Amino acid sequence: MKKITWNTENIMAVLFFAAAFIFPMIFGDYTIDNFANFYVTILISLSITLIWGFTGVFSFGQAVFYGLGAYTYAIISIASDGSLTIPAVLAAVAVAALAAAVLGYFIFYGRISNAFTGIITMSVATVMELFMTQTSDGKWKIFGVPLGGFNGLNKIPAISIADFKFRGTAFYLLVILILLAVFFFVKWIEKSNFGYALFGIRENKLRSEMFGYDVAKLQTVIFSISGALAGLAGALFASWSGYVVPSNFSVATSTIAVVMVAVAGRKNITGTMIMTWIYCWFTQKLAATGSEYSQLILGVILIIAVLFIPDGVMVALFKKLDTLPGKLSQRRGG
Amino acid sequence: MQVGYDVIYFIYQFLVSTSFLILAALGMAIIYGMMDITNMAQGEFMMLGAYTTVLLVNRAGCPFVLAVLCGTVVTALFGGLCDRLIIRRLYGRTLDSIVVTWGISIILQQLIYILFGPDLEGISTPFGSFKIGSVSYSVYRIMLIGIAVVLVLGFYLLFKLTKFGLHSRATMQNREIASAFGVNTYKINSLTFMLGSALAGLVGSLYAPLMGITPTMGTNFLTESFVTVVVGGANPLAGTVLAGTGLGLVEGTLSIFYGTFIGRIGILLIAILSIRVLPNGFSGLVERNSIRRKRR
Incomplete structure (x- = not known):
């Protein structure tokens, strides 16, 4: 058995699943039913x-x-x-x-x-x-x-x-x-x-x-x-x-998934899971403005992500957080 | 006599299918063959051309031929804009170019949907029809066959005889060496992309009278053009013409006996099977033969 390193990504994965098990205690039946689809x-x-x-x-x-x-x-x-x-x-x-x-x-x-x-x-x-x-x-x-x-x-x-x-x-x-x-x-x-x-x-x-x-x-x-x-x-x-x-x-069914994988970082599954969840939640909140624009926004996000952040937003974020404690202690030491 | 009529009808159906496949694929084949970029938004570029044409004819009362011309120019300019802003950053990133051009296609579909709703009133097919035996033939569709022939010949001459053609063939073969010899490969790529877009616009405009005008109409072209490009291989002209003819024969035959839907599935299956047999498509076959001839 390999040792698990407790970097940001793995901590986030644990939190993600912990939250998933806690949600039914917080939210009502209707919300949970919607979450299932996420x-x-x-x-x-x-x-x-x-x-x-x-x-x-x-x-x-x-x-x-x-x-x-x-x-x-x-x-x-x-x-x-x-x-x-x-x-x-x-x-x-x-x-x-x-x-x-x-x-x-x-x-x-x-x-x-x-x-x-x-x-x-x-x-x-x-x-x-x-x-x-x-x-x-x-x-x-x-x-x-x-x-x-x-x-x-x-x-x-x-x-x-x-x-x-x-x-x-x-x-x-x-x-x-x-x-x-x-x-x-x-x-x-x-x-x-x-x-x-x-x-x-x-x-x-x-x-x-x-x-x-x-x-x-x-x-x-x-x-x-x-x-x-x-x-x-x-x-x-x-x-x-x-x-x-x-x-x-x-193809539209998998559009959201493709875009989220591209935006979160296509090599990182934890980031992808969190990103997909956040997006699903957002579209639900924004449902009032209609899904008309959601495809448009997805397209724009996809292009920007692939052009400018090819490694993915979540991956960049995880890296930042991974190096944060080191930087902080460095500052304190110096 | 009836047999003669049947033969004429069969040839007509075959040429209609072939010309559609070649026209749908030509722009994509040129962009893919020359730039190694798969433009997933090619179908949406055609949709853009069709919308421009239909809107000009219906709302501005513009004559059809002029509207087709405008559709071509608008799409070419849009293609140029896309190249400047987006495609240019992706030269050499084949996989990313698919994803990004697909993003462009999503945006275009949705934008058109928001602006013009789920469909537009179509325009009637110009030039009427005539009868041979009991079957009526559309003059316009026969003109499209002629246009396909003219375009293929035109592009053959463009690539063989002009300086642009020479430079673009050099860029296609080896980008570094071409640019070391003073060819501005960026400019060649931009022009190629605009050319491919213009073709998309032209074909979209030309087929506007024959199709339902909806934001997703581009997908109708995409399958056909993909199939032809895949079977054709990297050589934009020889490959496309050969593949278009072969697949046109299959589609035309199947459509006559089983309807257009089966025809469509038929060519998709043929395409998937043929890449198993001819991985480089007809272009590979043509190249192998020409090399053999030179050796002799």
């Missing part, structure tokens, strides 16, 4: 960090896998009349992982340049959305569940074990526990040899290849893992909201 968005952010921050591949595929996860959960849970919700979540993760593996196989073994990965995944997302939109015709059925076209699927049963339904605060706590598990999983990847191989690919693909790493395989594997995470987020969203629509496939 943490689902954070899951998407983490899945983007894995593929973009760790491996250096920019992809809009998260929207595809998120949508697939949401639809898979919806179809299985509706078809089983709410009795197979846990298997539905697992199936959602599996379908998303498989789809990511297949798409990743073509992208990474085809040695497509990074530039095109973004557009390919975006096109796939657009086509999926279009496809789902035109399924309103009754002949589009899976397991006897009509796909519903533009209106999507409604009245999706919530996740349940035996007779206990995860709704409200119970669902919130479930999401937090899942997020905690995912957080440790991502942290483990970050410190493992697998993670270091990914960083190697990010910094220089050719060099990694020359060292004997199977770059395409590693990329496909991490793409599939990140797809699975997005699928999980999709399933949780479907259970939380009770509906899925074709626009769940649209």
